[in-house]
Amino acid sequence: MSDNTIKHSSQEEGIVKLSILEMNRMSVEEFHEADKMPLVVVLDDVRSLYNVGSVFRTADAFRVESIHLCGITATPDGTLKAQQEIHKTALGAEDSVEWKYFANALDSVRELKEKGYRVLAVEQCHGSIMLQNFTPDNQPTAVVLGNEVKGVHQEVIDECDGCLEIPQFGTKHSLNVSTTAGIIIWKFAEANF
Amino acid sequence: MSDNTIKHSSQEEGIVKLSILEMNRMSVEEFHEADKMPLVVVLDDVRSLYNVGSVFRTADAFRVESIHLCGITATPDGTLKAQQEIHKTALGAEDSVEWKYFANALDSVRELKEKGYRVLAVEQCHGSIMLQNFTPDNQPTAVVLGNEVKGVHQEVIDECDGCLEIPQFGTKHSLNVSTTAGIIIWKFAEANF
Numbered sequence: 001m002s003d004n005t006i007k008h009s010s011q012e013e014g015i016v017k018l019s020i021l022e023m024n025r026m027s028v029e030e031f032h033e034a035d036k037m038p039l040v041v042v043l044d045d046v047r048s049l050y051n052v053g054s055v056f057r058t059a060d061a062f063r064v065e066s067i068h069l070c071g072i073t074a075t076p077d078g079t080l081k082a083q084q085e086i087h088k089t090a091l092g093a094e095d096s097v098e099w100k101y102f103a104n105a106l107d108s109v110r111e112l113k114e115k116g117y118r119v120l121a122v123e124q125c126h127g128s129i130m131l132q133n134f135t136p137d138n139q140p141t142a143v144v145l146g147n148e149v150k151g152v153h154q155e156v157i158d159e160c161d162g163c164l165e166i167p168q169f170g171t172k173h174s175l176n177v178s179t180t181a182g183i184i185i186w187k188f189a190e191a192n193f
Numbered sequence: 194m195s196d197n198t199i200k201h202s203s204q205e206e207g208i209v210k211l212s213i214l215e216m217n218r219m220s221v222e223e224f225h226e227a228d229k230m231p232l233v234v235v236l237d238d239v240r241s242l243y244n245v246g247s248v249f250r251t252a253d254a255f256r257v258e259s260i261h262l263c264g265i266t267a268t269p270d271g272t273l274k275a276q277q278e279i280h281k282t283a284l285g286a287e288d289s290v291e292w293k294y295f296a297n298a299l300d301s302v303r304e305l306k307e308k309g310y311r312v313l314a315v316e317q318c319h320g321s322i323m324l325q326n327f328t329p330d331n332q333p334t335a336v337v338l339g340n341e342v343k344g345v346h347q348e349v350i351d352e353c354d355g356c357l358e359i360p361q362f363g364t365k366h367s368l369n370v371s372t373t374a375g376i377i378i379w380k381f382a383e384a385n386f
Contacts, residue, residue, distance in 0.1 A: 014319075014320075015314075015318045015319065015320045015321065015350055015351075015353070015355065015356050016319050016347070017316055017317065017318050017344065017345075017350065018317045018318060018319065023317060023361075025363075025365065025366050026362075026363060026364050028364055031363060031364050034362075050243065054369045054372060057365060057367075057368065057369055058368060058369070058372050060363035060364055060365050061359075061361040061362065061363045061365060061366070061368055062361070062362060062363070063363055091365055091367065092364065092365065093363065093364065093365055096363060096364045121208075124210065124211045124216060125208045125209060125210050125211060126207075126208065126209050126210075126211065127208045127209075131379075131383075132386045151210065152210075154210060157209075157210065158208075160208070162208065166254075167382075168216075168255070169219075169227075169256050170218075170224060170253035170254045170255070170256055170286065170289060171218055171219050171223075171224050171253055171285065171286065171289045172218065172250060172253050172254060172284055172285065172286055172289075173216040173218050173254070174250075175250065175251060175254055175375070176247045176250055176251070176282065176371065176375075178369065178371065179247060179250070179251050179371055179374075181372075182368070182369075182375045182376050183375050183376060183379045186324075186359070186379070186380075187379075189360075190324070190325050193325045
């Protein structure tokens with residue numbers, strides 16, 4: 001455990017929670033100016049407002065470049081219900097993280113590819129690359145997450161450069177969209193340290 | 194990109210989604226018999242039924258050994274509302290993953306330590322170890338996740354062997370509980386490949 005400098009005497013040395021002020025949280029203006037990870041998260045036909053808000057919050061935490069909201073995915077300027085529900089989970093991250101709406105996810109994917117992004121669908125596919133074998137590099141990348149039930153549309157996968165798969169070993173083989181986004185975004189964030 | 198065997202011609206080679214049958218999902222009985230990761234997830238005063246259900250689903254996907262539900266955290270055999278809401282997110286993973294209830298999280302932590310588990314609070318603390326610097330080894334480990342607003346109680350942290358922190362760089366510094374669980378559980382799962 002040479003890497004892990006865990007203190008094994010928290011009671012004596014006092015492992016104390018950080019106060020809000022000690023967290024050095026950015027203002028929204030500082031966030032807009034700050035360097036971002038070269039990662040775009042594309043949500044295609046995500047039904048749950050909770051998932052949308054949660055992805056905004058995770059994207060804020062790791063300074064994701066942008067979120068593309070596609071198809072039926074609600075936007076932070078949508079209906080009053082969408083605004084309220086997204087805000088309840090995003091807790092304001094919908095104001096810090098840049099986002100853009102596309103009626104059709106194919107237009108998002110094509111725009112990203114024209115701009116030089118590698119676009120990867122997050123899915124369980126034949127020929128997909130397992131997340132543990134994937135090493136993010138500096139290439140700007142977009143990841144596409146799909147609908148809670150149907151996943152990423154096959155025609156969107158057909159436009160992607162490949163599939164990234166989170167291996168699963170249980171009875172369900174279907175992670176929650178916001179959990180999936182968290183794992184994938186963390187994978188990219190960790191490679192930046 | 195030598196590690197990343199992404200196919201760059203998905204249209205020609207056809208990256209096709211797996212069918213349900215191709216996913217090799219386990220039955221609940223097979224899950225109970227299967228080897229688990231030596232990881233226990235402790236939820237202390239988690240308010241949201243959605244978060245509880247989502248953690249079950251992630252724990253199923255990566256074969257977490259057990260979930261300890263503490264304090265106000267709802268259990269899958271609780272009120273009808275709790276049963277329904279947990280099931281809606283867990284999608285049945287509440288039947289595969291082993292769980293145990295403790296009225297006080299301190300009793301969970303003490304039991305785990307007596308059994309030889311290293312117990313780590315997932316929090317933003319002075320002296321915490323950053324997740325990117327943490328390398329899970331074979332030591333049985335428990336991670337404690339706290340309330341959505343208040344986090345892990347300081348008196349629970351005092352009983353832990355250390356704090357594990359997910360670094361955050363945005364305006365909020367507060368990831369969703371189910372997202373946090375996903376990132377942490379994945380970190381342990383990835384180390385097992």
